[in-house]
Every structure is written in structure tokens, then in C-alpha cells.
Amino acid sequence: MNKKEEISLPTTEERQEESVSCNAKRRQILDGAEAIFLESGYEGASMSQIACRARVSKGTLYNHFENKAALFGAVIEDLSRSKLAPAICQSHLTAITCAEAFAQLAERFISILLQPGPLRLYRIIVSEAPHFPDLADTFWRHGFGRTLSTMTQWIEFWIERGAIRTDDPVFAAEQFMALCQTRLVQRKRFELPIDSSEEQIRFVAGRIGKAFVAIYGTEAEQAAARQA
Amino acid sequence: MNKKEEISLPTTEERQEESVSCNAKRRQILDGAEAIFLESGYEGASMSQIACRARVSKGTLYNHFENKAALFGAVIEDLSRSKLAPAICQSHLTAITCAEAFAQLAERFISILLQPGPLRLYRIIVSEAPHFPDLADTFWRHGFGRTLSTMTQWIEFWIERGAIRTDDPVFAAEQFMALCQTRLVQRKRFELPIDSSEEQIRFVAGRIGKAFVAIYGTEAEQAAARQA
Amino acid sequence: MNKKEEISLPTTEERQEESVSCNAKRRQILDGAEAIFLESGYEGASMSQIACRARVSKGTLYNHFENKAALFGAVIEDLSRSKLAPAICQSHLTAITCAEAFAQLAERFISILLQPGPLRLYRIIVSEAPHFPDLADTFWRHGFGRTLSTMTQWIEFWIERGAIRTDDPVFAAEQFMALCQTRLVQRKRFELPIDSSEEQIRFVAGRIGKAFVAIYGTEAEQAAARQA
Amino acid sequence: MNKKEEISLPTTEERQEESVSCNAKRRQILDGAEAIFLESGYEGASMSQIACRARVSKGTLYNHFENKAALFGAVIEDLSRSKLAPAICQSHLTAITCAEAFAQLAERFISILLQPGPLRLYRIIVSEAPHFPDLADTFWRHGFGRTLSTMTQWIEFWIERGAIRTDDPVFAAEQFMALCQTRLVQRKRFELPIDSSEEQIRFVAGRIGKAFVAIYGTEAEQAAARQA
DNA sequence: GATGAATGAGAGTTCATTCAT
DNA sequence: GATGAATGAACTCTCATTCAT
Incomplete structure (x- = not known):
């Protein structure tokens, strides 16, 4: 590592x-x-x-x-498939430590969630999910589910390397995704004013990386992190 | 403690x-x-x-x-003031350890966020925030901001007791709120199927409590948690 | 008589x-x-x-x-009630013989059926009856049924006077109404060119009056008619 | 006879x-x-x-x-030619007396008019005649006119046999056609509920046959009918 | 202050018709 | 000659808003 x-x-x-x-x-x-x-x-x-x-x-x-609803469904499917998942999938990361790796991933993830497109997609899906039963499934299969799966594979990658330890990597992935909403994403979704400069994103992402290692890191990794 | x-x-x-x-x-x-x-x-x-x-x-x-928009603004203000913030404020907790205390708080918070009312309020605020500039301010002053303030005070309470250590308790509070969306809340907002039984909520909340202490706990507290 | x-x-x-x-x-x-x-x-x-x-x-x-169909229903009811039945009901006839009386009635009936209003009402009811199940009932209660009832009473009036003999005055009334469509009404409904002058109507009506007596007249009445 | x-x-x-x-x-x-x-x-x-x-x-x-109207015109012509007139023309009747002969003809005619096809054709022609000037002519040449001509020839057939007497066989034919609408056809066109069983049709047709002879029969024929 | 009938712009949707392939 | 995607006008119906009572 x-x-x-x-x-x-x-x-x-x-x-x-x-x-x-x-x-x-x-x-x-x-x-x-x-x-x-x-x-x-x-x-x-x-x-x-x-x-x-x-x-x-x-x-x-x-x-x-066929009608407005069908068009909407097609739009959501297209967006879920083409915008969200690939954005995460096609990432290449350069990292030294585990904490840094997750910080970089967080940085990338936060940056995407703050972009106008994904932000609006989030708004509309959260807003319309109750009225379009199929929407949840579509979004899961092409968007959220694939992102989660990618995150999980990423975590398993670090488990194999002995840096992360957990019996439920999917839960860990979901926790990581939740952590990525700290401050910036969460506030942005409410349209609260935020500082979304690159430095600020890197700062928050750094804290998330450390937090994730604090939660799931092996003792060795935690010791390494404490020294850094 | x-x-x-x-x-x-x-x-x-x-x-x-x-x-x-x-x-x-x-x-x-x-x-x-x-x-x-x-x-x-x-x-x-x-x-x-x-x-x-x-x-x-x-x-x-x-x-x-005056018109539909004004009525909507008044509705959001009323809901933000009357439903969200008080729900957190008026809580009474019984806890032994710091991790348990935060687990209980998480449990309460998650339960609220999963209720139909707050869930719908979240949906509509996230959806309409871009179209109603005042809405963000209203929601901040009466809803999110007050909840965050409550959480922060709660964290400071534990800092005083020497169980938690951080230079930015507001950030910690936001991180705690983010953590509370792990799995259940996050999925529910997408209308993905979830197990929202009391046990499941308690389980997730328990993990969140431990995670929070892992991130922000003093060494003493972490040692105590490890023994529990 | x-x-x-x-x-x-x-x-x-x-x-x-x-x-x-x-x-x-x-x-x-x-x-x-x-x-x-x-x-x-x-x-x-x-x-x-x-x-x-x-x-x-x-x-x-x-x-x-509520919608177009409801408006249509109301229109048909209003027309059936206000235009058709009263036109027959409020008639006053001056007649010497039974045949003349029915000729006058036929004349009046034909004249009404040839008027633009009732003619168009007939067209639209015949055309839309299959698509508006309630329409038949409405038209029966306020239009056709009441006209038929009036005709029947009229026939019973002549039965009492001994000029007409039948065991089924309603059928006789329906037959009289059918006869009234001979040539003029029948052709007019197909928009075939007709001579709808007063004399022509009176001529056709006269034949109908005689025909009706020929079918239903008592022997005495028929003998009287033959002399006239 | x-x-x-x-x-x-x-x-x-x-x-x-x-x-x-x-x-x-x-x-x-x-x-x-x-x-x-x-x-x-x-x-x-x-x-x-x-x-x-x-x-x-x-x-x-x-x-x-060329357009919808032209197609409609062609449809009406085709239907008038192929459905209505032939149905009457190709009839073969077995009858003993004149009244019976006309009763059989009435029965056949009523049966046809009660069939879904001719019924719908009647509805649409009556409904659209005012909007399609050519339609009347088409329907006359291929439908109504030919049927009327057939009926007239049929009456002249009986005039030659000395059973019927009239100076205007066309009018008599139109009166016969009008009579055939008594009760069943008339009511069916309004979608009023009717008993359209074979017996009922035969009953009505029988009355029509007798009525027609009552109107137009020679004295000899009427005497014969009275005995039957 | 409360009402609810009236408004007309605009919503989603369908249609007869055209025309490049 | 056959196709069916494209069109835009017109359809039924709804909406936020007004105003006389």
C-alpha cells in the first residue's frame, strides 16, 4: 500500500x-x-x-x-444508465494509502453529486419515486445499484489487501456513500449556500477518507493512518 | 459515562x-x-x-x-418549524455509554426520517428548492439549521464529558446526520424496498453509534467501546 | 262523431x-x-x-x-322534454269523422317530424343511442314514451266512441306512428328530395287517416268512411 | 292464390x-x-x-x-349496394294468401332491419345524410330506391292477381315499408328494449300483412282474409 | 371576510394528412 | 404502389386567478 x-x-x-x-x-x-x-x-x-x-x-x-409518463420513465432510465454509474465506474485513482484512496474516491463522488446534472437527477428521482413505482427499480438497476456494487467491489479490493476489515462490505459501501453527503452534498440539495471550491471538496473528502478508515480500518492501517 | x-x-x-x-x-x-x-x-x-x-x-x-407560491412558502415554514425540529428537540435519552447515546439518537433520528410526513417534506424541499429561493432560508432557520444546532450542542455535551474530541463539532454533527442516512433512509428516499422494522433500525443505529465513536471518540472512550 | x-x-x-x-x-x-x-x-x-x-x-x-358526455345527456333530456312531447300534447283538433281526426293528427305529427329541430333530434338520437345507454331511457321517459302514451289515449278516446276497435291500443298507436313516416318523413330522414308543401302533407295525412280506419275501424265506421 | x-x-x-x-x-x-x-x-x-x-x-x-370523406362515400356506396338491396331481392317466398305473402315479406324485411349491419347502416346514413349531399343519391340508387322498386314490383304482382287495388303502387310500397317499422324496428333504432324473438317478429309481421290487406285489398280479398 | 361562478391560457393527447424512402 | 414517421391544428379538460355578491 x-x-x-x-x-x-x-x-x-x-x-x-x-x-x-x-x-x-x-x-x-x-x-x-x-x-x-x-x-x-x-x-x-x-x-x-x-x-x-x-x-x-x-x-x-x-x-x-406512449405518453408523458412513459417518456419520463425512458428519460430516467437513460440518465441513470448514462450519467451516474459510468461516472464512477470509469475512474482511475492514484493513491498511496488506504485513507488517501477513499479520500480520492470521496472527492470524485462528491464532485459528481454536486454537478448540476446528477444533482437535478437526484431531486427528480426523490421527488417522483412515490408516483412512479417502476422508477425505483430502473434507478436501482442502472444507477444506485451499480454504483453501490462498484463501491462494494472497491472495498473488497482493500479487504484483500488487509487494510479494511468488515463482515458486511455492502453496508460499509452504503456507509461510505452516506458519509460522502456530509456538509457539501447534503446542504447543496437544500440549496443552502456552500463553498464548493476544489479545496473545500478535497478537505471534506479527506476527512471522509480518515473517518472511513477509523471505522473499518485494520489495526495496522489505523496505526499507519495515525502516523501520516 | x-x-x-x-x-x-x-x-x-x-x-x-x-x-x-x-x-x-x-x-x-x-x-x-x-x-x-x-x-x-x-x-x-x-x-x-x-x-x-x-x-x-x-x-x-x-x-x-397572495398566490400559490406564497401559500407553499407558508406551508414549508410551518412544517419546518412544527414537525422536524421539535421532534428532535423534545427527545429524552437514556444511555450508559457514549456509543449507546449516539446509537439512541441515531435510532430516534432515523425513525423520524422514515415517517411519511418528514419523508414527504424532504422530497418536496429537495425538489422545489431550486425554484423557491426563500425556501432554503426558511428551511434552514426553522428546520435543518435548528436540528443541526441541536446535534451540535449534543456533541459539545459529550466533548465536555471527555468522550468525544473534535475541533469542529458542527462538522461532526453534519457527519452524524449523514451517517444516519446509511442504508435505510437513503434507500427509502428512492423508494427501494427496505426492512424498516424496529430491530433493523436499532441495528443500523447501533453501527452508526459505534462508527461515530470510532471517528471522534477519545482514546479512552474507544478503549471502553472496544471492551463493550 | x-x-x-x-x-x-x-x-x-x-x-x-x-x-x-x-x-x-x-x-x-x-x-x-x-x-x-x-x-x-x-x-x-x-x-x-x-x-x-x-x-x-x-x-x-x-x-x-362534468364533461362532454354529461352535457350531451342534459341536452337530449332537455330537448326530449321540451320539444317533442309538448308539441303533440298541446294540440287541439277540429274533426268531423274518425278518419278525419286521425288525418289531422297525422298531419300535425308529420309536420313536427319534418321540422328541422325534431328531425335533427331524431338523427342524433338514432346515431348515438348505441354509445349512450342512458339516452334511450331519457328519450323514452320524456319523448317517445310520452308521445306514444298520448297517442294511445287518443285511440282509447275513439274506442270509447265506438269508432275504433282493437285489443291492443298501444300497438295500434305504434302502428299509427309508423304510418306517419310514409313517404315524407322516411325520405326526409335520408335527405331525399320531397315535396313538403302543406297540400302534400295533408294529402299523405289523409291517406294515413283512411288507412288507419281501414285497419282498426269498426264496421260502422268503415261503412261511414266508404260513403265519405 | x-x-x-x-x-x-x-x-x-x-x-x-x-x-x-x-x-x-x-x-x-x-x-x-x-x-x-x-x-x-x-x-x-x-x-x-x-x-x-x-x-x-x-x-x-x-x-x-382522396380523403376520409371520399372513403366514407365509397363505403356507403359499397354497403348500400352489397348489403341492403340484395337481401330483399334474393328472397323466395312461400305463401298461400295475399295477407300471408305480405306477412312473410314483412317478416323478412323486419329481420333484416333488425340485424346489426343494416341497423348500423341506417344509423350512420340518417346521421350523416345532411353532411354528405351525395350520400342521399348514392343510397337512393343502390339501397332505398332499389328496395322500394322491388317492393313496388311485388305489389304490382298482386295487383295483377286481383288481390290488391291501388292507383299508386309506389305509395303503397312506401306505406308497407313504414308499417314494417311498427314497434320492433322503430324501438330498436332508439335502443329501447324489445323482444326480437322469431315468434314476436312473426306476430308483428302477421299484423302488418293483415293491415296491408285491410288498406289495399280488393273486397274479394278482404272477405277471404276475414274468413281466414 | 367569505364565497364560488367565470375566465382564458395552457395542459396532455389525437387526428387527418403529407412525403421521403 | 406501399410505407410509417412527422406534422401542427384542434380536441377535451384543468388550472390559477379574479370579482361581483
């Missing part, structure tokens, strides 16, 4: 089965709809706005999606 | 400046509007529904509130 | 229980809707057209009637 | 000038359109539904017919 090395998170296979032809319009609609839904929420968005933004007629919307 | 004692959280003064007369109707409207807004969201709620639920005419709504 | 006399058909009591106030708008809407529905049929009529013709806003339509 | 004999109604020449090739699609479209128009009416039917039912693309509809 004291040798600087390139570590790449395990990537998940990405489905690319979309038929190429005639899905241009669908893509165009999804892009427009994503923009409007994320801006205005489900109820706040109007099909006219979406048609306008997507540069298609309202009728075309209904040729491709 | 090893003597069982009744500990009451510090309570904050409650403003009671409401004029008594003629506010019955206002109260009635707020109650109706709260129910509808929490059920349907801001855009999803209609003034007709609200008037109906509040047993008032639509005109009366506009006699008391 | 050979003495000229004023005979008035039995009139049915008319309900006037409509509350006077605040039904002006309803009346206004019904008038507009009747005009449009009769012109364009149910599907062909649009709520915008109706609102326009009734000189009210579209919203007002929906304040008074 | 007292000898049982097979009597066949005079048939009218049928046009078969349809070009054979490439009219399969046209036939396919007409079949689909007939089904939909009869179910839903003109305004209620959509070109999409029709295309779907006809197993054809929407574009093909417009390759064969």
Missing part, C-alpha cells in the same frame, strides 16, 4: 445494443426531454416545452412514447 | 407570536395545503384540491395568501 | 321545479349546446364551438357539466 | 364492372373501413383505426381514396 500505483476500478459491461438507424429522433427527443424534466420536474415540464426543446413536433413525441 | 442518567436535549425557545384571533381560518388552510402539497408536490397540487381539503372556498385561499 | 267539436288531447303535467336563480347560465349553455350538437352530431361538435355559441368560456362549460 | 307456389322476387341486374387487378387492396380497405365506420360513425372513426383494421398503412389509404 505504500507503493504508488495506478488502480482502476472494475468496470461493468455497457450495453450498446441500440439499433443505429431511426433512433436519431428518439435520441433527439430524449435529450430535449432530459433537459426540460431536470429543469422543471415531472409536473412542471410540459410536452410542448419538450417538443420545442427537442426541435420536433408534439405529435412526434407521441409517435415515440 | 457509566452511570445511567436521564439526559434531556437542550430545547430551543419557540416563537408564539401568532395573533390569536382570526387565524383559525389560516390554520385550517395551512392544514389542508400541507396535506395536499405533501401528497402531490408543488406543481401536482391544485388550489381547488387544497380549498376542498381545507373546507374553504377558493376565494378564501386568496384572501389569506 | 258527425258533430263538429273541439277535442283536446289529454295533456300531461309538466314539471316546472327548476330553481329560478343561477340557472340562467345553465340555460344559456344548454341552448348553445343544443344548437351545436344538432348541427354537428356528438363527435362532430366541439366544446370550443359550444362555448363560443353559448357566449361563455370553456371553463364555464365544465363548471356546469 | 290458394295454391302453394314458389315465388321469387324480381331481381335487378348487378353491376360487375370492377377491374379485377389491383383492387384487392381497395377491397381490403373498404372492408376495414366499413367495420370501423359502422362501429364508430363518421366522426368517431379515425383513419388510423381503419388502416389498422384493414391491415394497411395509413399512406395506402390515401393512395386509394
Whole structure:
């Protein structure tokens, strides 16, 4: 663990089965709809706005999606699949110690959650989850679940190295994700004013890395951390 | 810390400046509007529904509130003030050790966050925060801020007792609140299926208590915790 | 029967229980809707057209009637009640012989059925009956049924006088109504070109009167008719 | 007239000038359109539904017919020609007396008018006649007119036999057709509940046969009928 | 102060029709 | 000739808001 090395998170296979032809319009609609839904929420968005933004007629919307709800479902699936999970998956980290590694992961995770896109996606999913039963499943399969799985694999990676010790790595992963919401993400979601400078993010992430090692680190690792 | 004692959280003064007369109707409207807004969201709620639920005419709504947005603002303020903060404030805890105390606090906090009311309030605030600039301030002053302040005082209480050590008790409080979202709260907000039985909540809360002491406990406290 | 006399058909009591106030708008809407529905049929009529013709806003339509179908139902009921039945009921006939009496009745009945209003009402009821189950009942209670009842009473009046003989006066009434559709009404409903001059109507009605006596007249009456 | 004999109604020449090739699609479209128009009416039917039912693309509809109205016109012509007139024409009757003969004819005619197809055709023609000027002519030439002509020939057949006497056989035919609507047909068109059992139809038809002879029968025939 | 009828803009959705393939 | 995606006008219906009573 004291040798600087390139570590790449395990990537998940990405489905690319979309038929190429005639899905241009669908893509165009999804892009427009994503923009409007994320801006205005489900109820706040109007099909006219979406048609306008997507540069298609309202009728075309209904040729491709049965109704507003179906379009919304497709939008969430597309966003969950394309935006959240890959962002975590394709990370490459450079870290010396375990605490630093988790600090870097936290930094990356926090940065993503603070971006306008993922932030709005969070808002709309939390807001609409009760009204769209399928939404939870979609988001789990393509978004949250995959992120959690990535985190878990990451933790298992450190367990193998003897730096982390836990009987429930999934719970640890969830705890790590929860920790990443400390201060910045949590406040941002309430639109409370925050200092989201890179330094501040690094500072919070650093504390999260240390906290995680304090909770789950082996004694050896904790001793090493105390010295650093 | 090893003597069982009744500990009451510090309570904050409650403003009671409401004029008594003629506010019955206002109260009635707020109650109706709260129910509808929490059920349907801001855009999803209609003034007709609200008037109906509040047993008032639509005109009366506009006699008391300038428009839908103003009514919504008043609803959020009322809910933030009356539901969230007091729920934490009025707690009485019975605890032996520091870890147990925080576990109990976590248990209480998680239970509240899982209740339908606070859950819906969270959804609507997160969803509408970007569209209502005042909302963040309102929620901070009456809800989140006060809860955070309570938590902070609670942590300072344990710092004085020598069980907790930190240079930034507010950050610690925020970290504790973040930890409380591990698994149950986080998943519930996405409407993912969870086991929200009392035992499960206590289990998660127990882990959170231990984690918190692992992060912030003094060496003495950590040693005591390790023995327990 | 050979003495000229004023005979008035039995009139049915008319309900006037409509509350006077605040039904002006309803009346206004019904008038507009009747005009449009009769012109364009149910599907062909649009709520915008109706609102326009009734000189009210579209919203007002929906304040008074739940939806288009309900408005249509109300229109049919109003027309059935106010236009068809009374037209027959309030008739006063001057007749010498039985055949003449039925000829006069036929003349009046045919004239009504050829008027634009009743003609259009017939068209729309026949057209929409399968799609509006309640419509048949409404039309029966306020329109067809009452007309048939009036006709039946009229026939019984002549049975008492010994001019008509039948064991089933209702069937006779229905047969009389069917006869009244000979040539003019039947063709008019198909928009075939007809001569609807007063003389032509009187000619057809005269044949119907004679035919009816030929079918149902007592021998005495038939002998009288043959002489005339 | 007292000898049982097979009597066949005079048939009218049928046009078969349809070009054979490439009219399969046209036939396919007409079949689909007939089904939909009869179910839903003109305004209620959509070109999409029709295309779907006809197993054809929407574009093909417009390759064969200029627009919805033209397609509707073609449908009515096809139905008038193929369904109504032939049904009457191809009848073979077995009758002893004149009254029986007309009773049988009435029975057949009533049965046809009560069938779903002709009933729906009647509804749609009566409903749309004012909006489609050509429709009346089409229906006259291929439907009503031919039926009336058939009926007239039939009456002239009985005039020649000395059983019927009238100076206007066309009017008599129209009166017979009107009589056939007594009770059953008339009520069915309003969707009023009726007993349309074979016995009931035969009963009504019997009365109509007798009525017709009562109106138009020669004295000899009436005497014969009175004995029967 | 309370009412609820009236408003008209705008929501989601459907439709007859066109046209590039 | 057959297709079906694209169109935009028009449809039914809802909404926040007003105002005479």
C-alpha cells in the first residue's frame, strides 16, 4: 500500500445494443426531454416545452412514447444508465494509502453529486419515486445499484489487501456513500449556500477518507493512518 | 459515562407570536395545503384540491395568501418549524455509554426520517428548492439549521464529558446526520424496498453509534467501546 | 262523431321545479349546446364551438357539466322534454269523422317530424343511442314514451266512441306512428328530395287517416268512411 | 292464390364492372373501413383505426381514396349496394294468401332491419345524410330506391292477381315499408328494449300483412282474409 | 371576510394528412 | 404502389386567478 500505483476500478459491461438507424429522433427527443424534466420536474415540464426543446413536433413525441409518463420513465432510465454509474465506474485513482484512496474516491463522488446534472437527477428521482413505482427499480438497476456494487467491489479490493476489515462490505459501501453527503452534498440539495471550491471538496473528502478508515480500518492501517 | 442518567436535549425557545384571533381560518388552510402539497408536490397540487381539503372556498385561499407560491412558502415554514425540529428537540435519552447515546439518537433520528410526513417534506424541499429561493432560508432557520444546532450542542455535551474530541463539532454533527442516512433512509428516499422494522433500525443505529465513536471518540472512550 | 267539436288531447303535467336563480347560465349553455350538437352530431361538435355559441368560456362549460358526455345527456333530456312531447300534447283538433281526426293528427305529427329541430333530434338520437345507454331511457321517459302514451289515449278516446276497435291500443298507436313516416318523413330522414308543401302533407295525412280506419275501424265506421 | 307456389322476387341486374387487378387492396380497405365506420360513425372513426383494421398503412389509404370523406362515400356506396338491396331481392317466398305473402315479406324485411349491419347502416346514413349531399343519391340508387322498386314490383304482382287495388303502387310500397317499422324496428333504432324473438317478429309481421290487406285489398280479398 | 361562478391560457393527447424512402 | 414517421391544428379538460355578491 505504500507503493504508488495506478488502480482502476472494475468496470461493468455497457450495453450498446441500440439499433443505429431511426433512433436519431428518439435520441433527439430524449435529450430535449432530459433537459426540460431536470429543469422543471415531472409536473412542471410540459410536452410542448419538450417538443420545442427537442426541435420536433408534439405529435412526434407521441409517435415515440406512449405518453408523458412513459417518456419520463425512458428519460430516467437513460440518465441513470448514462450519467451516474459510468461516472464512477470509469475512474482511475492514484493513491498511496488506504485513507488517501477513499479520500480520492470521496472527492470524485462528491464532485459528481454536486454537478448540476446528477444533482437535478437526484431531486427528480426523490421527488417522483412515490408516483412512479417502476422508477425505483430502473434507478436501482442502472444507477444506485451499480454504483453501490462498484463501491462494494472497491472495498473488497482493500479487504484483500488487509487494510479494511468488515463482515458486511455492502453496508460499509452504503456507509461510505452516506458519509460522502456530509456538509457539501447534503446542504447543496437544500440549496443552502456552500463553498464548493476544489479545496473545500478535497478537505471534506479527506476527512471522509480518515473517518472511513477509523471505522473499518485494520489495526495496522489505523496505526499507519495515525502516523501520516 | 457509566452511570445511567436521564439526559434531556437542550430545547430551543419557540416563537408564539401568532395573533390569536382570526387565524383559525389560516390554520385550517395551512392544514389542508400541507396535506395536499405533501401528497402531490408543488406543481401536482391544485388550489381547488387544497380549498376542498381545507373546507374553504377558493376565494378564501386568496384572501389569506397572495398566490400559490406564497401559500407553499407558508406551508414549508410551518412544517419546518412544527414537525422536524421539535421532534428532535423534545427527545429524552437514556444511555450508559457514549456509543449507546449516539446509537439512541441515531435510532430516534432515523425513525423520524422514515415517517411519511418528514419523508414527504424532504422530497418536496429537495425538489422545489431550486425554484423557491426563500425556501432554503426558511428551511434552514426553522428546520435543518435548528436540528443541526441541536446535534451540535449534543456533541459539545459529550466533548465536555471527555468522550468525544473534535475541533469542529458542527462538522461532526453534519457527519452524524449523514451517517444516519446509511442504508435505510437513503434507500427509502428512492423508494427501494427496505426492512424498516424496529430491530433493523436499532441495528443500523447501533453501527452508526459505534462508527461515530470510532471517528471522534477519545482514546479512552474507544478503549471502553472496544471492551463493550 | 258527425258533430263538429273541439277535442283536446289529454295533456300531461309538466314539471316546472327548476330553481329560478343561477340557472340562467345553465340555460344559456344548454341552448348553445343544443344548437351545436344538432348541427354537428356528438363527435362532430366541439366544446370550443359550444362555448363560443353559448357566449361563455370553456371553463364555464365544465363548471356546469362534468364533461362532454354529461352535457350531451342534459341536452337530449332537455330537448326530449321540451320539444317533442309538448308539441303533440298541446294540440287541439277540429274533426268531423274518425278518419278525419286521425288525418289531422297525422298531419300535425308529420309536420313536427319534418321540422328541422325534431328531425335533427331524431338523427342524433338514432346515431348515438348505441354509445349512450342512458339516452334511450331519457328519450323514452320524456319523448317517445310520452308521445306514444298520448297517442294511445287518443285511440282509447275513439274506442270509447265506438269508432275504433282493437285489443291492443298501444300497438295500434305504434302502428299509427309508423304510418306517419310514409313517404315524407322516411325520405326526409335520408335527405331525399320531397315535396313538403302543406297540400302534400295533408294529402299523405289523409291517406294515413283512411288507412288507419281501414285497419282498426269498426264496421260502422268503415261503412261511414266508404260513403265519405 | 290458394295454391302453394314458389315465388321469387324480381331481381335487378348487378353491376360487375370492377377491374379485377389491383383492387384487392381497395377491397381490403373498404372492408376495414366499413367495420370501423359502422362501429364508430363518421366522426368517431379515425383513419388510423381503419388502416389498422384493414391491415394497411395509413399512406395506402390515401393512395386509394382522396380523403376520409371520399372513403366514407365509397363505403356507403359499397354497403348500400352489397348489403341492403340484395337481401330483399334474393328472397323466395312461400305463401298461400295475399295477407300471408305480405306477412312473410314483412317478416323478412323486419329481420333484416333488425340485424346489426343494416341497423348500423341506417344509423350512420340518417346521421350523416345532411353532411354528405351525395350520400342521399348514392343510397337512393343502390339501397332505398332499389328496395322500394322491388317492393313496388311485388305489389304490382298482386295487383295483377286481383288481390290488391291501388292507383299508386309506389305509395303503397312506401306505406308497407313504414308499417314494417311498427314497434320492433322503430324501438330498436332508439335502443329501447324489445323482444326480437322469431315468434314476436312473426306476430308483428302477421299484423302488418293483415293491415296491408285491410288498406289495399280488393273486397274479394278482404272477405277471404276475414274468413281466414 | 367569505364565497364560488367565470375566465382564458395552457395542459396532455389525437387526428387527418403529407412525403421521403 | 406501399410505407410509417412527422406534422401542427384542434380536441377535451384543468388550472390559477379574479370579482361581483
